Amino acid sequence: MKNRLPATALAAALLAFPAASMATNGYFSHGYGIKSKGMGGVGIALPQDTLAAASNPAGMVEVGSRLDVGVDWFHPTRGSEIRGNAYPDANYDGNDKQDFFIPEFGYNKMLDERTSLGITAYGNGGMNSDYKVNSFERFGATGSSGVNLEQLFIAPTLAYKLTPSHSVGVSLNFAYQRFSAKGLGPFAMSGPGQASASPGNVTNNGTDSATGWGVRIGWLGQLTPDLAVGATYQSKTSMTKLDKYQGLFAEQGGMDIPENYGVGVAFKATPQLTVAADVVRINYSSIKSIGSGIANMTVLGNPLGAANGPGFGWTDMTVVKLGASYQFNANLTLRAGYNHGKQPIPSSETFLNILAPGVVEDHVTFGATWALDKQSEVSLSYLHAFKNTVSGSATAIPASFGGGTANLYMSQDALGIAYGRKM
Numbered sequence: 001m002k003n004r005l006p007a008t009a010l011a012a013a014l015l016a017f018p019a020a021s022m023a024t025n026g027y028f029s030h031g032y033g034i035k036s037k038g039m040g041g042v043g044i045a046l047p048q049d050t051l052a053a054a055s056n057p058a059g060m061v062e063v064g065s066r067l068d069v070g071v072d073w074f075h076p077t078r079g080s081e082i083r084g085n086a087y088p089d090a091n092y093d094g095n096d097k098q099d100f101f102i103p104e105f106g107y108n109k110m111l112d113e114r115t116s117l118g119i120t121a122y123g124n125g126g127m128n129s130d131y132k133v134n135s136f137e138r139f140g141a142t143g144s145s146g147v148n149l150e151q152l153f154i155a156p157t158l159a160y161k162l163t164p165s166h167s168v169g170v171s172l173n174f175a176y177q178r179f180s181a182k183g184l185g186p187f188a189m190s191g192p193g194q195a196s197a198s199p200g201n202v203t204n205n206g207t208d209s210a211t212g213w214g215v216r217i218g219w220l221g222q223l224t225p226d227l228a229v230g231a232t233y234q235s236k237t238s239m240t241k242l243d244k245y246q247g248l249f250a251e252q253g254g255m256d257i258p259e260n261y262g263v264g265v266a267f268k269a270t271p272q273l274t275v276a277a278d279v280v281r282i283n284y285s286s287i288k289s290i291g292s293g294i295a296n297m298t299v300l301g302n303p304l305g306a307a308n309g310p311g312f313g314w315t316d317m318t319v320v321k322l323g324a325s326y327q328f329n330a331n332l333t334l335r336a337g338y339n340h341g342k343q344p345i346p347s348s349e350t351f352l353n354i355l356a357p358g359v360v361e362d363h364v365t366f367g368a369t370w371a372l373d374k375q376s377e378v379s380l381s382y383l384h385a386f387k388n389t390v391s392g393s394a395t396a397i398p399a400s401f402g403g404g405t406a407n408l409y410m411s412q413d414a415l416g417i418a419y420g421r422k423m
Contacts, residue, residue: 024385024412025319026358027149028125028260028282030339030365031055033104034070034418038367038381039323040337042276044264045220045230046323049379049420050106053120053157055278056218056232056264057169061116061159065109070379070418072102076128077387078410080135080354084394086402087138094357096130096144104418114161124151124175124257127356134183135354139401145183147355148207151257152176155216165222173214175237175257179245180207181355186401187304188247195400197305198247205244210255212239226268233261236286249289250309258283258290262319271327278321284314284344291315294352294398312356313349317341323365335367335381343388350392350406357408360385376421387411 024030031041033051043052047059049068078094108118130146152175159169184203189195196202214237220230237257246253262280269275285291293313302308323337343359367381392405 024360024363024383025280025339025341026125026282026284026314026317026344027127027356029123030319030363030383031321032122033068033106034072034379034381034416035335035367035369037072037383037414037416038335038337038365038379039276039325040339040363040365041319041321042264042266042278042323042337044218044232044262044278045228046264046266046274046276047220049418050108050118051104051120051122053106053118053155053169053171053216054122054124054153056220056230057155057157057171057216058159058167058218058220058230058232060108060118060157060169061110061114061161061167062220063108064116065423066107066420067423068104068106068418068420070104070416072104072381072414072416074100074102075413076410077412078129078357078408080357080409081407082135082138082397083405083407085138085397085404090138092131092133092135092354094129094131094135094146096132096146097128100128108157109423116157116159118157118159120153120155120157120171122153124153126150127358129355129357131183136183136186139186141183141185143183145355147181148179149255150178167220169218169220171216173216173234173237175212175214175239176209177239177255177257178207178209179242179255181205181245181248184248195303196247197303197309198252201243201245201247201253202304203248208242208244210239210242212237212257214238214257228266230264231262233259235259247305249305250292250311251288251307252305254287255289256287258287273327274325276323276325278319280319280321282317282319285316287311293346293349295348310352312353313346314344315346317344331371333369335365335369337365339363339365343390345390345408347391347393348396350390350396350408351398351401353408354406357390357410359388359390359408359410360412361388362386363412376419379418379420381414381416383412383414385410385412
């Protein structure tokens with residue numbers, strides 16, 4: 001029965017993932033694992049559970065043999081405004097669907113004193129908008145509008161202690177993503193000056209899925225008994241095409257997952273208090289369907305879906321994460337954190353990003369772990385991302401759509417719980 005537990009928990013987590021969607025650092029999660037999420041997302045130099053592989057696979061050999069299962073309730077508030085267009089000004093509420101549940105799972109086994117083998121499953125990122133009143137109605141769209149992007153990573157991970165103070169690790173990331181779009185009829189125009197290279201594959205085609213592979217590597221060093229440092233790199237994950245939406249995304253439906261990398265430090269300031277910081281870089285601009293700007297739509301022969309077609313125009317993002325953990329007593333650990341990253345949407349690119357208003361920048365987090373006994377524990381986390389508004393430039397809406405500007409806003413709350421057990 002014990003041998004079946006990890007497989008059963010993983011199956012349950014995977015069945016739940018179709019409901020997962022998020023957007024915190026752009027469309028990536030602010031952290032991975034309930035403990036990390038309670039500390040602003042830090043984790044590169046501070047492995048705390050088997051979700052460590054998502055931040056730095058070298059940390060898995062430090063957490064030992066254990067099982068972790070959790071879920072995060074995610075509640076974003078998002079919307080948009082259109083001003084100065086050929087039609088009257090209007091506000092649009094993108095919250096017709098507002099509650100999402102994001103599961104996580106991790107299992108790790110020490111093969112010997114220096115080697116661990118584990119598997120971690122988690123929501124890497126995602127984006128959702130759901131406008132009951134279509135945000136493009138003035139341009140001829142009908143029905144509700146919005147998009148839904150969900151990304152799941154399953155990461156088998158091998159970690160090894162080179163010395164008692166230095167560890168390395170590698171995760172082979174299998175990625176699965178789902179996407180759907182609705183109410184985008186004006187972007188499916190055909191004929192001279194067409195908006196899409198494949199008008200029948202822009203909107204209202206149900207859910208499409210794609211898969212791909214990538215790797216994450218990491219190093220963790222305990223430089224002194226109180227000071228640890230770490231570094232990690234994740235390759236670009238090349239995904240299969242979203243064929244049902246090859247007229248929307250550049251490269252005939254391409255939606256690869258961008259490379260990202262970071263460094264971290266953790267310092268044990270007192271026997272009870274540990275402070276940590278991570279700096280992470282996410283290279284959104286390297287993915288054409290994410291980084292290419294809407295100005296490309298005005299280039300003759302370069303419509304949506306073309307090899308160099310327009311995308312969301314996101315820039316690269318640098319994220320700073322700060323966290324603290326305090327051992328209040330033998331059973332209770334308290335956590336807090338702060339996470340900041342300049343949002344990736346330029347003022348000139350707000351029009352298409354009505355669908356993906358991932359503009360939050362500042363997050364505060366809190367968390368706690370309660371030891372049930374010597375082997376098991378329950379952890380909680382809470383996140384609040386403060387409302388941020390991005391005002392579009394005066395020409396953010398292309399002239400072919402009547403000109404004007406589009407403004408975006410978003411705030412977020414999340415509450416997570418996880419159960420962990422040493423095996």
